[in-house]
Each structure stands twice: as structure tokens, then as C-alpha cells.
Amino acid sequence: MRVAIVIGILSSMLLANEDVKTFQFAGVETTYKDKEVYIKRLKHPNCHKVGITPENIFGGDLAALSVPAECKKNFVTSVGVIQPIKIDDDIQTVGEIEVLKFLELLEFEPESYALVDARKPKWYKKITIPHSINIPFSDVMEDEDFPKDYAEVLKHLNVKRDKDDKLDFSEAKKAIVFCNGNWCVQSVWAIEALVEVGYPKEKILWYRGGLQDWLGSGFTTVQP
Numbered sequence: 224m225r226v227a228i229v230i231g232i233l234s235s236m237l238l239a240n241e242d243v244k245t246f247q248f249a250g251v252e253t254t255y256k257d258k259e260v261y262i263k264r265l266k267h268p269n270c271h272k273v274g275i276t277p278e279n280i281f282g283g284d285l286a287a288l289s290v291p292a293e294c295k296k297n298f299v300t301s302v303g304v305i306q307p308i309k310i311d312d313d314i315q316t317v318g319e320i321e322v323l324k325f326l327e328l329l330e331f332e333p334e335s336y337a338l339v340d341a342r343k344p345k346w347y348k349k350i351t352i353p354h355s356i357n358i359p360f361s362d363v364m365e366d367e368d369f370p371k372d373y374a375e376v377l378k379h380l381n382v383k384r385d386k387d388d389k390l391d392f393s394e395a396k397k398a399i400v401f402c403n404g405n406w407c408v409q410s411v412w413a414i415e416a417l418v419e420v421g422y423p424k425e426k427i428l429w430y431r432g433g434l435q436d437w438l439g440s441g442f443t444t445v446q447p
Contacts, residue, residue, distance in 0.1 A: 275302050277349035280403060281434070298435055303406030306431060310411055313424040316431050317399060319440050322352070325399055325428075329354055337380055337396040341413035342403065352401070352437055353445050360402075360409045363416035382422070392423055399428045404435030 252261050273279055280299055309316050317325075322338070329336040340347050340355040347357040356379055362372040377383070380398060383391045400417075402410040414427055438444065 273299055273302060277346050281350045281438075296438065298439065303404070304408055305406050306408065306411060308431065310414065310429060311418075311424060314414065315428045317428050318430070318432060319437065319442065321428070322399060322401075322430055322437075323442075326354055334381065335396055337398040339379075339398050339400045339413065340402070341400050341410045342407075343409075346403070348447060350434065350444050350446055352434070353443060355401075357447070358413065360413035360416060363413050364419065380422075390421055392421060392426075395422060395426055397426045397428070399430050401430035401433045404433045405431050406435075407433055 252259060254260070280302070325336060325338065329338060338352060338355040339358045340351050341358060341360045341363075343359050343361070344357055347355075351357070358376055358379055362376050364373075377390070381394050381396045383394065385391045398417075400410045400413050402408075402413075410429060410431075410433065414429060417427060418424060432439075434444070
């Protein structure tokens with residue numbers, strides 16, 4: 224099968240374990256049953272009117288009258304930017320089973336583990352995964368205008384300062400970071416920011432599927 228990448232993304236960007244990057248990928252052209260097919264996300268002309276808000280994305284509208292209401296949900300499929308399965312060779316991408324096992328550890332050792340919801344507070348307040356803490360991606364970078372927010376981030380992740388006022392990650396928590404779904408870049412931004420300030424990559428895990436995959440798998444959510 225012949226596959227051609229439609230938009231130019233250097234392969235080295237996908238394979239190198241340099242800085243964490245955000246990717247945009249339009250689709251691929253391929254030959255299927257002797258016909259040229261362009262594989263991409265299908266977007267209705269009206270989809271540009273769908274605002275990316277907590278109400279629109281997680282409004283809870285049930286679908287398909289022929290299926291029991293409790294068995295099926297609708298998801299918006301045309302928003303955001305699809306992310307790759309890995310954003311860094313040294314940062315592990317995890318799925319639902321790994322998150323569940325992580326939650327078991329977190330319950331008994333909250334001083335060592337953190338499930339980080341990297342979205343803005345209005346999203347977190349709408350719906351999240353049990354035991355998650357809200358660390359908005361925008362709070363991770365040190366900002367002299369918001370010192371309290373940054374100090375709170377360090378406290379949540381058990382990052383301390385040494386006698387020279389440098390960040391000490393020796394007791395930093397192992398953290399799973401997530402956001403809305405595989406189309407959501409906020410968790411990537413949060414991870415980029417953590418790496419930028421020196422957070423050990425081996426202590427960061429990325430739940431790429433986020434809340435949409437969590438809900439799509441039928442797992443419990445909470446409203447903090």
C-alpha cells in the first residue's frame with residue numbers, strides 16, 4: 224500500500240527524544256482497491272461553529288434511540304488537533320488499564336503519585352477522573368505575576384527548593400498527565416512546561432486518550 228504524508232512533518236521530529244513538541248497532522252493519501260483515498264478527519268461544514276467548551280464537549284447528550292440510553296454517548300469528533308502516540312521517547316504513554324493501576328497506588332501513597340488534570344479550572348469543575356488534582360498547564364511555568372499559582376504546583380507535586388533556592392526533584396511525585404482527549408494539547412503543554420523546569424521525564428506519564436477515552440470506555444467520572 225502506498226502512503227504519502229500530506230503535510231510535511233520531519234520524521235526526525237517524531238523519532239528524536241529532544242524537546243517535547245506539539246504535532247499537527249492533516250491526513251494521508253493512500254491507494255485502496257485501486258482507488259486514491261484521502262484518509263482524514265471528517266468535518267461537516269457546520270463543525271467550525273462548535274465551540275470548544277465544557278458544555279459542548281461533555282454535555283452528556285445521549286445517542287441512538289435504538290440503543291439503551293445508558294449504553295451510548297455522543298462525542299464531538301471535529302475539534303482540536305490529534306496528537307501522536309508518543310511525545311518523547313523518555314515519556315511513557317499510558318492507557319486506561321495503566322491509569323487504573325496507578326489509581327490503586329495513588330490511593331495508598333498520595334505522597335508519591337499524582338494524577339494531573341492539566342485543563343483550565345472550568346473544565347475540571349465540569350468533569351474529571353476520580354482522585355485527579357487540577358494543575359492547569361498555564362500554572363506550571365514560573366510566572367512572577369502569579370507566584371502563588373506556581374508555588375501551589377510545586378506543592379502538589381512535592382517539588383521543593385534546596386538551600387540555594389533551586390528546585391529539588393528528588394522526592395517529586397510520579398505523575399500521569401491528561402486533558403480532554405487525543406485531540407487535546409493542554410496535557411502536552413503541561414508536560415513541556417514540566418520538562419522545561421527540570422522535572423524528571425521518568426516521573427512523567429502521559430494519558431493521551433484523556434477524558435473522552437475514559438468516558439468511551441465506560442469508567443467513572445466525578446464533578447469536584
